[in-house]
Each structure stands twice: as C-alpha cells, then as structure tokens.
Amino acid sequence: MFGPNHQQSQHMMMNGAQGHQRYMQMGLANKFQQPNSQHQHAQKQHHPHPQQQNHVGGHGGMGHQHTFSSGTMSNVTPHFTPSNLHSGTPTNNPIGLSETISEHWQQQLQLAAEARAASSNPHRHCRKEGVSRVSKGLVEASPEHSPRGLQDEDRNRATTNGKIRRQDWDAMDLSGQGLRALSPSLFCDYVFLGKLFIDNNRLTRLDPSLGQLRSLTHLDVSNNQLRDLPEEIGMLVNLKSLLLFHNNIRSFPNEIGYLHKLEMLGIEGNPVAEDLREEISRRGSKALVTQLRENMAAGDAPNERDWHILDEASSPDTLSVLSYNILCDKYATTSQYGYTPPQVLSWSYRKDILLDEIRGLNADIVCLQEVDQERYNEFFRRELAHQDYRGVFSPRARAKTMADKEAKFVDGCATFYKSRKYILLEKHVIDFANTAINRPDMKGEHDVFNRVMPRDHIAVVTFFENRATGSRLIVVNVHIYWDPAYEDVKLVQVAIMMDQVSKLAERWAKYAPCADKTAFRHADVDGEPSVVGGEESQDEPAPSQEYSSGTQLPLLVCGDFNSAAGTGVYDLITQGNVSGGHADLANHSYGNFTRDGMSHPFNLKSAYSDELSFTNYTPTFSGVIDYIWYSSNALQVRGVLGDVDLDYLSKVPGFPNHYFPSDHLALKAEFGVKSARKEIKAVEAKFGGSNERRG
Secondary structure (H helix, E strand, C coil), rough: CCCCCCCCCCCEECCCCCCCCCCCCCHCCCHHHHCCCCCCCCCCCCCCCCCCCCCCCCCCCCCCEECCCCHHHHCCCCCCCHEEEEEECCCCCCCCCCCCCCCCHHHHHHHHHHHHHHHHHHHHHHHCCCCCCCCCCCCCCCCCCCCCHHHHHHHCCCCCCCCCCCCCCEEEEECCCCCCEEEEEEHHCCCCEEEEEEECCCCCCCHHHHHHHHCCCCCECCCCCCCCCHHHHHHHCCCEEEEEECCCCCCCEEHHHHCCCCCCEEEECCCCHHHHHHHHHHHCCHHHHHHHHCCCCCCCCCCCCCCEEEECCCCCCEEEEEEECCHHHCCCCCCCCCCCCCHCCCCCHHHHHHHHHHHHCCCCCEEEEEHHHHHHHHHHHHHHHHCCCEEEEEHHHHHHHCCHHHHCCCEEEEEEEEECEEEEEEEEEHHHHHHCCHHHHHHHHHHHHHHHHCCCCCCEEEEEEECCCCCCEEEEEEEECHHHHHHHHHHHHHHHHHHHHHHHHHHHCCCCCCCHHHHHHCCCCCCCCCCCCCCCCCCCCCCCCCCCCCCHCCCCEEEEEECCCCCHHHHHHHEEEEEECCHHHHHCCCCCCCCHHCCCCCCCCCCCCCCCCCEEEEEEEEEEEEEEECCCCCEEEEEECCCCCCCHHHHHHCCCCCCCCCCCCCCEEEEECCCCCCCCCCCCCCCCCEEEECC
C-alpha cells in the first residue's frame, strides 16, 4: 500500500479581529453562527469550573448513540469534586488517597485553570500564537526524503496521488465570540483545518458534520454548554488534543475509542462519572481511549451491498470472478490500524468473516491477495474445498530464500476455481524483479537494481477450460507495489506483467484440445481430487474451443494495483500503451520501456466502468486502487457488486472493523462469454440507476 498522506499546510490562525494582513478579515461570528438556532437552552448555564477534553458535543437528528459511562468500569474509589479546586489550584488530594496528585491529573488541572482564566479573552489562541510561518511552495515526496524501514517496504496504507495542495493556514480561532450555534458549512468547507478553537462560546451542540474535519489534531470546545458528543467525533482519528473544559458532559460515545492518537482528553469541570475521572487520573487519557476501543461494541450492521444487473439477457456461457485483498495477518497490527479494536484485528476474528464473505459471494473464480502460505494451506484451501474450490498459490519471491518456518508467513496471491466447472490447463508465476534483471535491454540499468529488484511482488496466471462449453479463459491475479514515491516501479511491474501475459496468451491460443475431459476430473494438481463431494455433472462436455490468436482468448486481470485513475498503470492497462516519457517514469531508465514506450495488445476495460466510491478505506485514504479488468472483445459484463452503504460510513473512520475484515473491499463481477459469431453491445455500470438490484 501507499504511505501516509500529509497535507502541506501552515499554522496560521484565522480570526475575526484586525491584525496581520494574512489573517482572514471577516465577521466570522456572523459567517458561522446560525441565527434563531433551535438548539439553545432556555436560560444560560453557568459552569463554575473549567474542563479539558478532546470531544465535540452534539445530539438531535442522530440515531442511537452508544455511550461510555460509570457502568463500564468497576473497582473504583471516590474522586474529588469541584470543591477541591480553588482558582485552578487543588486544595487537597483530589483522589481521596494517601498518594500525591498524579502527573496526569496535574496536567488536567493546569489546562483547566488556563481555560477558565482566559474565558473573557476573544481570539485568545490567535493572539497567543501570533502569525506563523507562511508556506514557501509545494513539497513533493521522494524516496531520498522519506526513509522507510523493511516493514514499510512490505505494506502500508494508501494515500492520495499527485501534488500536495498548497494551504497557507490550517488553524481557526472562533473563541470568545458568544456563538450559540455553528453552521455545518464550517465543517464542510474547511476540511483542511488542523486546529479549531471554539471555546468560550454558548454552544449547546455541534453538528454531526464535525466528522468531516478529519485533519484536526487539536479541538478546543471548553467553556460552552455542551451536554453530549456526537458519535461522529470518532471520525477525527488524528486528534491529539481534545479539550472539553467547563461544559456539562456526563458521558462519552464509544466512538472516542477510535481516537488512537489522542494524548490529552480534558474532562475537568464536567459532571462525568467518577470512574472516568479515576481512569484518567491514574493512567492518563490514552488509557481511557484504549479501554473504550477495546470495549467497543460492533454496533448496527451496514446494509448489504447491492448487486447491479447490467445485462438481463440469457447467455449460454457465463462466469463470475471475485477479487479481494484480505489483509495479511502479519500486517494487521495496531501500529498500522490503531483505530481498530485489537480483538477485531486478530486472525481468529477476521478469518471467519472472510470465509463467510467468500462463500456467500460464491464466485466461479476467486482471486485473493495478501494470503500467506500458512493460511492458504491450513485454512483457505481446506475450508473452501467444501464448496468445490481448488487453488493455485504462490508467495512473493523472497520465500525462496527463507527457511520453511519463515517462508510460511510470506504473503502472495491465491487463485481458487470451481473444479466442477473448470479444468486447470496451466499455471504460471511472473516474478517481476527476476524478469526485469534478466531482460537483455535492462542489464546494467541502475534503476532496475536499485528500485525494481528490491520489490519482490508477483502475479499468478492461470489458464482454464470450461468443462461444459469448451471456452477457455486466462486469469491474472496480481498485487502491485504500494509506495507513491515509486510510481515508476509500479508501471514497470505492470508493463512486465502485460508483456508476459501477451506471450503466454499467444502460446495458449495454440493449446491442444482436451481429447478426453474425464481424464481431468481427478487431476492431481494440488494433491487432492478435483471433485470434492457431491455428484459429478452428467452433462456431456463440449469440445474445446479454438482460438486463432492470444487476443481472442477471454482475459481477466484482477488484483490490488495500488494505482488510481490517471496514473501510468491505469493508462497502460486501459489505453494499451504509454510513452517512455510518461511522468510516472520521471528520469529513471528502464531499457526499452523508456526508449520505446510500453504496450499490450488486449482491449481491457474495468468491470466497474462507473467506479465504486472506494475499494480501500482508511483514515488517510479512501479511493479506488483495486480492479477487475476484462477483455471487452471476448467478455460482456452482466453484473457487479456495488458500493458500501455510505450512511454507515459517516461514523466509521476506516476499515477493518467488526463487519469489514480488511481495509479493502471485495470486488465481484459476472460476465458472459461472447460468441465469435455475434457481437454483444457493451453495457456500462451506472450506480444508483434503475438497474439496481439487491443481491
């Protein structure tokens, strides 16, 4: 996957007062306050003591809210009350124990006192901070400026592609303005904000659209009249400081557990349960967030993904394919997915959800990425055999140099197929690095040895024949390198893959017919019979179809390409060629690829012509990087699996979670095999249209 994305921004404050010329000169109180708000209290509340917390309050217009209150913890001792604090200084032991006040609670008291003391100073943060440095230009990631360790080389989450947008300020100060409500436009139009100060106002709620400010690291809503927090607070996974001093908050939504980077949760001055105060006092804010995350319930399940029918005409020869990056167990760590409860990341939890999903989708061909050898042999191969699946697996190239006890944890690609429907004629593994260094035109190229060779990704190519119809099919299952600083490597990997597939297709087009298909019914490819349980079909198999060239063979290319539309990888696959001067190659040299360009002879299209909203979903990235490509001259799309319920995502910062066992989505498409004598007009997927079906 890609590395984390960071937006280029500065720490300039924005306020409504006169000052430096780069300050936003506008009446922010008028711009963001909603007149005649219906969410005001009948009378103004007074809070005698400040608070500190990393949350935003909100209710109304929301569904069921899960909260964390005193019932969640046990074995607690009495905590101190507001009477223990005078002028911001504790007068006695607030915990009621013999030991001194903890460092965690001392910090709470200090920040709470500062917030109360400054309650009469509007724009106090802006005045305190002053004008910070101004951006001097774009910053572009490069491998030289972004050192990475070995684990980063293996896998990382995706991030956005392209240049980083310039942003000269990322902080907004609306403190002390007497605001009673905030317009949702504040949260929708300023999604780049890193700091937001809305303390010392009269806010009684915050709109759930607050969850759109996913770049926030600091949120201060102290000295307001908030009574609770919206569940969408959990979307702000980058928060490090959440100050809620001097409000009227009694409990927290469980979604606070998503805030794995949170260092300061200010709660002093709120009527929160004693056990919450005790936890923060003894162990700090992080401990409370961790406990909330570990105790987080699954919540309401999302709606099932829709099945979109694109062609209802009957076809004598159909096939379905599933492509799924399942998230290898060794990559499913709390350091990578800190927002996910640890028990949900465990293989013991995820494996059954993955298996149920694969079985439920029931595709003829299943292409899985990030499957390690142990899980393939001990789990997937054994379990899927009950549904008549047989498999072909290859780990990444490094496994060849390892002892068996280490090699079994190396991930790779696994392709499964229904053995009653298909005969496996041949299989082939493409080792990108090994192929590159052995190409005569790339010998001596430093970029090949320094950039391509260290990345040991592979593609598994399988060649099938349909037992009943005699039609043949090539399936490519691939996982491409993740790092956006190596767009050239991705392009070279795909160019090598397509070059090798083209050669295989030409050879397989001349593959001899199967004279006696019954000989394949118990073929021993993986050491097991090809038919597992049940009765074999009594239909007379059709003769093998003949093909005059490799491009006539139906072709499916499935996998995690770690590349969005507009990249060299996408252009090469969809357009059939890219020039040697493509921007993704930069100034690197790759033999004939950079001298003559790259091309392939197939007419490939994405099964999702109107792409999904995303195929990879994390707090740092949401986009389409997984694909099912098909040869449009030989196959016709009949249906595809649609988007995830977008309403469900409004409170889910990223996958994996209780219902989605990987950070990637499963893709499924159904095809009809075109007759050489009849061309079928293509139909494109348009999500949300009248052809939508539940499935």
